[in-house]
Amino acid sequence: MLTDRQRMILNAIVDDYIRSAEPVGSRSISKRGDVGYSPATIRNEMADLEELGFLEQPHTSAGRIPSHKGYRYYVDHLTSSFSLNPAELHMMKSFFAEKLNVMEQMIQHTAGILSQMTNYTSILLGPEVFHTSLRHFQLLPLHEDQAVAIIVTSTGQVENKIVSIPQGVSVSELEQVVNLLNKKLVNVPLYKLKTRLYTEIGEEMQRHISHYEDLMSMLDIALNNEPDHRGVYLSGTTHMLNQPEFKDVDKVREIFELLEQTPALMKLMAPAPGEHGIQVKIGTENTHEAISNCSLITATYSIDGKALGSIGILGPTRMEYARVIGILNVLSHDLTKLLSHWYK
Amino acid sequence: MLTDRQRMILNAIVDDYIRSAEPVGSRSISKRGDVGYSPATIRNEMADLEELGFLEQPHTSAGRIPSHKGYRYYVDHLTSSFSLNPAELHMMKSFFAEKLNVMEQMIQHTAGILSQMTNYTSILLGPEVFHTSLRHFQLLPLHEDQAVAIIVTSTGQVENKIVSIPQGVSVSELEQVVNLLNKKLVNVPLYKLKTRLYTEIGEEMQRHISHYEDLMSMLDIALNNEPDHRGVYLSGTTHMLNQPEFKDVDKVREIFELLEQTPALMKLMAPAPGEHGIQVKIGTENTHEAISNCSLITATYSIDGKALGSIGILGPTRMEYARVIGILNVLSHDLTKLLSHWYK
DNA sequence: GGTTAGCACTCGTTGACGATGAGTGCTAAC
DNA sequence: GTTAGCACTCATCGTCAACGAGTGCTAACC
Numbered sequence: 001m002l003t004d005r006q007r008m009i010l011n012a013i014v015d016d017y018i019r020s021a022e023p024v025g026s027r028s029i030s031k032r033g034d035v036g037y038s039p040a041t042i043r044n045e046m047a048d049l050e051e052l053g054f055l056e057q058p059h060t061s062a063g064r065i066p067s068h069k070g071y072r073y074y075v076d077h078l079t080s081s082f083s084l085n086p087a088e089l090h091m092m093k094s095f096f097a098e099k100l101n102v103m104e105q106m107i108q109h110t111a112g113i114l115s116q117m118t119n120y121t122s123i124l125l126g127p128e129v130f131h132t133s134l135r136h137f138q139l140l141p142l143h144e145d146q147a148v149a150i151i152v153t154s155t156g157q158v159e160n161k162i163v164s165i166p167q168g169v170s171v172s173e174l175e176q177v178v179n180l181l182n183k184k185l186v187n188v189p190l191y192k193l194k195t196r197l198y199t200e201i202g203e204e205m206q207r208h209i210s211h212y213e214d215l216m217s218m219l220d221i222a223l224n225n226e227p228d229h230r231g232v233y234l235s236g237t238t239h240m241l242n243q244p245e246f247k248d249v250d251k252v253r254e255i256f257e258l259l260e261q262t263p264a265l266m267k268l269m270a271p272a273p274g275e276h277g278i279q280v281k282i283g284t285e286n287t288h289e290a291i292s293n294c295s296l297i298t299a300t301y302s303i304d305g306k307a308l309g310s311i312g313i314l315g316p317t318r319m320e321y322a323r324v325i326g327i328l329n330v331l332s333h334d335l336t337k338l339l340s341h342w343y344k
Numbered sequence: 345m346l347t348d349r350q351r352m353i354l355n356a357i358v359d360d361y362i363r364s365a366e367p368v369g370s371r372s373i374s375k376r377g378d379v380g381y382s383p384a385t386i387r388n389e390m391a392d393l394e395e396l397g398f399l400e401q402p403h404t405s406a407g408r409i410p411s412h413k414g415y416r417y418y419v420d421h422l423t424s425s426f427s428l429n430p431a432e433l434h435m436m437k438s439f440f441a442e443k444l445n446v447m448e449q450m451i452q453h454t455a456g457i458l459s460q461m462t463n464y465t466s467i468l469l470g471p472e473v474f475h476t477s478l479r480h481f482q483l484l485p486l487h488e489d490q491a492v493a494i495i496v497t498s499t500g501q502v503e504n505k506i507v508s509i510p511q512g513v514s515v516s517e518l519e520q521v522v523n524l525l526n527k528k529l530v531n532v533p534l535y536k537l538k539t540r541l542y543t544e545i546g547e548e549m550q551r552h553i554s555h556y557e558d559l560m561s562m563l564d565i566a567l568n569n570e571p572d573h574r575g576v577y578l579s580g581t582t583h584m585l586n587q588p589e590f591k592d593v594d595k596v597r598e599i600f601e602l603l604e605q606t607p608a609l610m611k612l613m614a615p616a617p618g619e620h621g622i623q624v625k626i627g628t629e630n631t632h633e634a635i636s637n638c639s640l641i642t643a644t645y646s647i648d649g650k651a652l653g654s655i656g657i658l659g660p661t662r663m664e665y666a667r668v669i670g671i672l673n674v675l676s677h678d679l680t681k682l683l684s685h686w687y688k
Numbered sequence: 689g690g691t692t693a694g695c696a697c698t699c700g701t702t703g704a705c706g707a708t709g710a711g712t713g714c715t716a717a718c
Numbered sequence: 719g720t721t722a723g724c725a726c727t728c729a730t731c732g733t734c735a736a737c738g739a740g741t742g743c744t745a746a747c748c
Contacts, residue, residue: 017662018662018663018664021587021588021589021660021662023740025739025740025741026740026741027739027740037691037692038691038692038693039692039740040691040692040693040694040742041690041691041692043740043741043742044691044742046741047741047742057741058700059698059699059700060697060698060699060700060740060741060742061697061698061699061700061738061739061740061741062699062700062739062740062741063739063740063741066661066662068626068627068628068629068661071626071627071639071661071665072626072629074665075624075626075665078665078666078669082666082669082670082673083670084667084670084671084674088461088671089674091461092457092461092671092674092675092678095453095456095457095460096457096678096682098453105449109439109442112439113436113439113440116439117432117435117436237581237582238581238582238600241593241596241597241600242597243365244365245365246593247593249585249590249591249593252585253585253586256582256585280419282412282415282416282419283412283415284412285412285416295415316365317410317412317415318361318362318365318410319362320362321362321415321418321419321422322422322426323428325422325426326426326427326428327428327432327436329426330428330433330436331436334436334440338440367711369710369711369712370711370712371710371711381720381721382720382721382722383711383721384713384720384721384722384723385719385720385721387711387712387713388713388720390712391712391713401712402729403727403728403729404711404712404713404726404727404728404729405709405710405711405712405726405727405728405729406710406711406712406728406729407710407711407712
């Protein structure tokens, strides 16, 4: 039905479009290198492909994009064997191995209730974030250029992640680095690991170790693992979209990015010393730029009077304060009661 | 610090702005009724409040909006006692009472993995959606105008919800309705309840019962309860925002609304008869308008060869098909294995 | 006959400009 | 102290012209 060249060009267009999300022109296909024809030739083929229904033009003077039929053809003729790379497979396996823990479930569940009732985004910081620290770090070489990084936490949880070893780093150097990390970072709370890595370890390493930058970025990846996110529970993030002040997608994305950074969240949600009830931070009272026109209402929950974590609601400054405060009040008490009951 | 009138006007402005998200003008405050002054007077006070820093003007010819200081004052002087209405309290209590069930957790967890690995939105339909049906429906009057609707499902789960009884409906009529529902809807799968309500019950009721419309909307609310959503697991909905084709917030909202309608999702995710592997539905191949430029890739998982539910990925038509298919392949098998193992 | 260079043409994007209207500030009357 | 009236401001919206990316077509080339 299609000539080899047409198939090749169609594939190139779909690939490019999947990457860039912009209509692709004849010139850019020609420049890719894997299709050895001039733009004019490609234009001719593209015109044919369009006539056959595989491509579309958003308007006359734009490049082409694949039509549904084009995608269909692409999918039906996918040659690559859908195989995942080892790192991805490993990631998936370790995800599955994660223990489901009751307290975690309960907190996540609470986050869900909270966002559902308020129609705002809810944030819960579980106790782990505050109290879990690093017990041990290990780096096991797999091949020449890959190793598995293993992190054991003070709660006995084991996280691992495959990383690439920078070219030219010797085994003895790797050992040195691991020793250094264990010396400096053991007992450091997980959420502070990355900061410490740069402040304390960085300096030391720069002195003794070659390939400093590559190694640092490897360690960054190794430590950027799940434990960093562990213990932060979000729910109802999409409620944000219903607020007219967030009709600008970029603003929303900024906020979402903030929500994925545990240390920043910690800082925002940390209860003011001595403060025990509900706190309301309005607009720029929040220290972070991205949420300078948001309000954050937080409370703490506890077991036996000992503060365990925070529970908060993020919405526009134009927020239904009375309602949210009421709900948060009830819910933080309920959660406290529930947890106390559970751990008795 | 502020006169009573100023406080009153400030409160009115904050309230209005919280509701409308638009700068409020002097005229609209004057019209509210609870502030008995003309627009001009209010303008004067507003000018003062702005000078004091409680209000802001986005631009000269617009109304005022509260400044952070204004919100702060509003919050610090909130008089209402943060009390929730009984229906809300009940809702919260019943949320908390929900049993956490292992299989549910596992499926939700899988949804999380899936969206995290693909960077698209993942949808899982749990087995309940397909197989759970109504066992019993009950309506218990609480006061004059409120009742609690109780739904017992075939899995033994009990859901309840407080609804308002329409004025002028007698107890005996309510009983008739409940009997009718039990006669007609028992053993109907939960996700079909609402459709059946309108097609089968509606007609019958219209003949025998007064206040038909009010009653229907009450029943609609009663049945629109959680069970309808039960068994649909979403994750990574926010990934959508990172795709340039969804920079229009309204489009995204449309999709989110679709995702919250179980019956529609069911229809989209239902495996084609006889089909067992991975299905790819591109663009308009999906029957729903809102996702006409999305692709939906689905697979099924099963126990003992018996299909239990579906697992899918929703993204733009411009999707990394090869990668997603690969991941979905592995994950649907893993989930099948895991569930089989668990229930052995 | 297939391939490529060159050129006129199309059409979406961008920025400038004027009309419109909501809401203000101020003055004068009540 | 309160209110009516009026000139004024400024964001929004639609129109219009300049710009440029990318095409389709023709003619030359291998």
